[in-house]
Amino acid sequence: MPRLLIIAVLVTFAAPARADNWPQWRGPRNDGHSAEKGLPTEWSAEKNVAWKLKLPGRGSSTPAVWGNDIFITSLDGDDTLLMCVGTDGKEKWKASLGAAGKAGRGDEGNAASASCSTDGKHVWTFAGNGNLVCYTVTGKEVWTKNLQDYGKFGIQFGCHWTPVLYKDALYLQVMHRNAQIVVAFEAATGKELWKQNRPGYGKGESPDTYSSPFIWVGQGGPLLVAHGNDYCTGHKLDTGEEVWRVQGLNPTTNGAWRFVSSPLVLPDLIVVPSCKSGPTVAFNPVGAKGNIDPDNKAELWRFKSTPDVVSPIRVGDIVYLSADGPFTAVNAKTGEQLYRQNLSGGKHRANMIAADGKIYVTSTTGAIDVVQAGNTFKKLATNTLPDTLYATPAPSGGRLYVRGWNYLWAIGTK
DSSP states (O other): OOHHHHHHHHHHHHHHHHHTOBOSTTTTTTSSEEOOOSOOSOOOSSSSEEEEEEOSSOOOOOOEEETTEEEEEEEETTEEEEEEEETTSOEEEEEEEEEOOSOOSTTSOOTTOSOOEEOSSEEEEEOTTSEEEEEETTSOEEEEEEGGGGSOOOOTTOOOOOOEEETTEEEEEEEETTEEEEEEEETTTOOEEEEEEOOOOOOTTTTOOOOOOEEEOSTTOOEEEEEETTEEEEEETTTOOEEEEEOOSSTTOOTTOOOOSOOEEETTEEEEOOSTTOOEEEEOOTTOOEEESTTSTTEEEEESOOOSSSOOEEETTEEEEEOSSEEEEEETTTOOEEEEEEOOOSOOOSOOEEETTEEEEEOTTSEEEEEEOSSSOOEEEEEEOSSOOOSOOEEETTEEEEEOSSEEEEESOO
């Protein structure tokens, strides 16, 4: 066999191993999808649990998984921790990220809500007290910055932004009443690469932003996608210059409008939620410029309602939207509603994930519904753990890692 062909074959067979990692909040491609096959469909506190680890306190950060390492943040009394746990359920190390600061909204997000990002060598995370940190995967601190250097945090319910890692840089949106910026850092050193003002409506509650940024990598990209203060915007990665801006997300200029749900960002489609009774807007980002509204040919559809917290997800030609129970499927090309059904009640704060033709939808009550992807509604199972679930489950290595307020659960085979 020719040498180049041998290399190609080896690369092909190596791909599934790389896909096992869940390196950041929304997975390997930042779209909520996993390449895993055969993930558990049914479980309980006694069934299909490989292990569970008692946690020191509450937190809502999604596990970031690389190889045999799992990274989460957690409260521990008045402290905020970065923790590394092995896939065997044993704690490897932990580091203090400083005092917790503003706790958040009652039982909602807190200083340990932002999720980690890792490349297998380093791990980056943000704590609600403002500290943005980089550690090696073995627990050595590399650098720390405090984002309150850009303005003292002025936000009702705490800061929860998850940084997004792309190549050698880390990107963040810092959006509250005393700062409205997008910023890029050198991942290895924490050096600021650029900072751009990112204005919005700026009235009442609107500057309070709880969503997180994404990187769009389609034709003509990459771009940084920021979502907050009544708009969704796309920015050049080298300068932060704005390229497009989605309009009409706050149609009544309501001063109590604040974004929590983050956009779904795909090479050929961006789906932008709003909040409360606002719209969901879908557009083709390839070549998109200027104001994205019904007069711009890039816009594909506007749906009559929106998820308030849970980000949309696409499987095939269907976009799924999840609220506190209602679960809606719409045609990804036209925005036509295919069905609307009720799933487990309670608050829905974790994002949906998709794997092997199934969608996992999480409720804070401890219930995770498993739904078959497709044009018609088919619920495969409802699985309940005795825990409170705000974090998105992380699939890796044939398991689901489910982070609750009390335990980190490994769902799957031992």
